[in-house]
Amino acid sequence: MADSLSTMRICVVGAGAIGGLLAGRLAVSGNDVSVLARGATLAAIAEHGITIVEPDGRHTLAPSVRAGGDAATLGPHDLVLLCVKAHQLAEVAEEIPALFTEETAVLTLQNGIPWWFFSKFPGPYEGRRLQSLDPDGLLERCIPASRVLGSIAYPAAERDAPGVVRLVEGDRFPVGELDGEVSDRATAVAGTLRAAGFTSKVVRDIRSHLWVKAWGNLAFNPISALTGATLSEMCSLPASRALAARMMTEAAAVAERLGLRLRLSVDQRIEGAARVGGHKTSMLQDAEARRPLELEALVGAFVELGRLTATPTPSIDAVYELATVLDTRIRAGAGMGAETQMA
Numbered sequence: 001m002a003d004s005l006s007t008m009r010i011c012v013v014g015a016g017a018i019g020g021l022l023a024g025r026l027a028v029s030g031n032d033v034s035v036l037a038r039g040a041t042l043a044a045i046a047e048h049g050i051t052i053v054e055p056d057g058r059h060t061l062a063p064s065v066r067a068g069g070d071a072a073t074l075g076p077h078d079l080v081l082l083c084v085k086a087h088q089l090a091e092v093a094e095e096i097p098a099l100f101t102e103e104t105a106v107l108t109l110q111n112g113i114p115w116w117f118f119s120k121f122p123g124p125y126e127g128r129r130l131q132s133l134d135p136d137g138l139l140e141r142c143i144p145a146s147r148v149l150g151s152i153a154y155p156a157a158e159r160d161a162p163g164v165v166r167l168v169e170g171d172r173f174p175v176g177e178l179d180g181e182v183s184d185r186a187t188a189v190a191g192t193l194r195a196a197g198f199t200s201k202v203v204r205d206i207r208s209h210l211w212v213k214a215w216g217n218l219a220f221n222p223i224s225a226l227t228g229a230t231l232s233e234m235c236s237l238p239a240s241r242a243l244a245a246r247m248m249t250e251a252a253a254v255a256e257r258l259g260l261r262l263r264l265s266v267d268q269r270i271e272g273a274a275r276v277g278g279h280k281t282s283m284l285q286d287a288e289a290r291r292p293l294e295l296e297a298l299v300g301a302f303v304e305l306g307r308l309t310a311t312p313t314p315s316i317d318a319v320y321e322l323a324t325v326l327d328t329r330i331r332a333g334a335g336m337g338a339e340t341q342m343a
Contacts, residue, residue: 007029007030007031007032007192008031008032008077008078008079008188008192009031009032009034009076009077009078009079010023010026010031010032010033010034010077010078010079010080010081010192011033011034011035011036011071011074011077011079011080011081011099012026012033012034012035012036012081012083013035013036013071013080013081013082013083013084013092013096013099014036014037014082014083014084014085014088014092015035015037015041015045015050015067015083015163016041016083016084016085016159017157017158017159017165017166017282018083018109018153018155018157019035019081019083019084019109020050020052020157020159020163020164020165021052021155021157021165021167022081022083022109022173022196023035023050023062023065023081024049024050024051024052024060024061024062024065024165025052025060025062025196025197025198026192026193026196027049027050027062027064027065028060028062028196029192029195029196029197030195031192031196033062033064033065033066034065034066034067034068034074034077035050035065035066035067035068036068036069036070036071036074036092036095036099037067037068037069038069039162040162041067041162041163042067042068042069043162044161044162044163044164045065045067045162045163046067048063048163049061049062049063049064049065049163050062050065050163050164050165051163051164051165052165052166052167053160053164053165053166053167054167055167055168055169070095071092071095071096071098071099072095072098074098074099075098075099076098076099076100076101076104077099077100077101077104078101078103078104078105079104079105079106079107079189079192080096080099080100080104080105080106080107081106081107081109082096082106082107082108082109082110082143083109084110085110085111085282085286085294085297086110086111086112086114086115086133086294086296086297086298087292087293087294087295087296087297089110089115089139090134090138090139093138093139093142093143094138094142096142096143097142100147103185104147105147105148105149105185105189106143106147106148106149107149107150107151107175107189108148108149108150108151109151109152109153109173110294110297111153111213111214111217111221111282111294111297111298112214112217112218112294112296112297112298112299112301113130113133113210113214113297113298113301113302113305114133114150114210114297115129115130115133115134115139115140115297116139116140116145116148116150116178117130117133117207117301118130119140119145119148119178120145120178120179121178121207123258123259125258125308128308130301130304130305131304132296132297132300132301132303132304133296133297133300133301145178148178149175149176149177149178149185149186149189150175150176150177150178150206150207150210151173151174151175151176151206152172152173152174152209152210152213153173153213154170154171154172154173154213155167155168155169155170155171155172155173156168156169156170156276156279158279158280158285168276168277168279169276169277169279171197171198171199172198172199172200173193173198173199173200174190174200174201174202174203174206174209175189175190175193175200175201175202175203175206176202176203176204176205176206176209177202177206178206180204180205180206181204182202182204183202186202187202190202205260205261207260208255208260208261208262208263211251211255211260211262212262212263212264212269214251214298214302215248215251215252215262215269216248216269216270216272216273217281217298218247218248218251218298218299218302218316219243219244219245219247219248219319220234220244220273220281221281221282221283221284221294221298221299222283222293222295222298222299222319222320222322222323223240223243223244223319224280224281224283224284225281225283225284225286225287225293225323225326226319226322226323226326227240228284228288229284230277230278230279230280230284231273231274231276231277231278231279231280231281232274232276232277232278232279233278234273235270235271235273235274236274241270243315243319244270245266245267245270246315247315247316247319248266248269248270249266250302250306250311250312250313250314250315250316251302251313251316252266253311253312254302254305254306254309254311254313257309257310257311258305258309282294283295283298283323287326287330290330290333291330292327292330292331293323293326293327293330295320295323295324295327299316299319299320299323300320302316302320303316303317303320
């Protein structure tokens with residue numbers, strides 16, 4: 001892999017809000033960036049590149065991003081950024097190895113709990129596969145844990161149109177090895193992200209950092225999809241705030257039994273979400289667009305981890321069941337077309 005002062009050949013798999021933001025910024029900073037996309041997104045990026053609408057209204061254009069619909073045609077890269085939603089990973093997993101050299105690293109950016117959660121995780125659950133996320137081991141086979149670096153996408157962003165991303169706020173993308181090592185490749189990836197204008201550092205406890213982001217997604221995403229409320233509304237309305245707090249308290253008990261150290265209280269996490277303002281969560285955006293919901297990684301995995309650790313999760317269970325009904329109705333009415341899968 002290239003060192004932290006070098007440019008990289010990077011493939012971004014999925015050019016939705018976060019994927020488009022990363023691809024555009026990384027290309028503008030001098031990296032050789034390609035995007036694996038489908039449908040209207042593929043056509044728009046191939047013709048116009050990627051446009052990022054900054055929080056102050058400025059437009060950043062990345063015209064040099066290459067777009068392709070086939071991983072084999074795009075060829076090998078130094079770094080692969082997995083930016084499709086968690087429930088879409090299985091649909092592209094078998095293509096991903098075509099992007100690999102012997103040293104290619106894969107940076108995972110899915111919301112929620114990742115499929116590799118117990119890989120290189122010392123303790124009684126080491127190596128256990130989460131059935132809610134990778135029931136037949138497809139992801140584990142196609143994307144070996146030895147290639148994986150974990151990350152968390154903290155920016156709030158929305159896709160205004162194919163190839164056009166609006167950044168609401170935020171710039172953090174921490175990077176971590178699954179075993180906690182501060183490796184050369186993790187350092188190189190963090191340096192490349194910083195050179196593209198993001199805030200990135202190598203962390204030793206990537207799962208604890210992931211949990212804090214997933215903690216909020218667990219509560220706010222399904223509540224917003226079920227009610228239509230924005231982040232500021234959910235945090236200010238007593239009923240939704242209380243429900244989110246109960247879900248997060250249950251998840252904190254699961255984290256404690258797994259030995260994870262959370263640096264924030266429930267109230268601090270809710271206040272952090274409130275400061276984002278009137279942003280629509282990704283699950284609400286999907287529900288309004290009648291796209292299938294990213295349900296298992298954001299909520300279902302917490303249900304599974306609760307069962308695994310013998311931790312009661314009644315509020316999480318109830319919201320998961322309701323959101324499952326919504327997701328089933330969406331899937332029955334809309335199906336999963338190619339553009340939905342790789343937007």
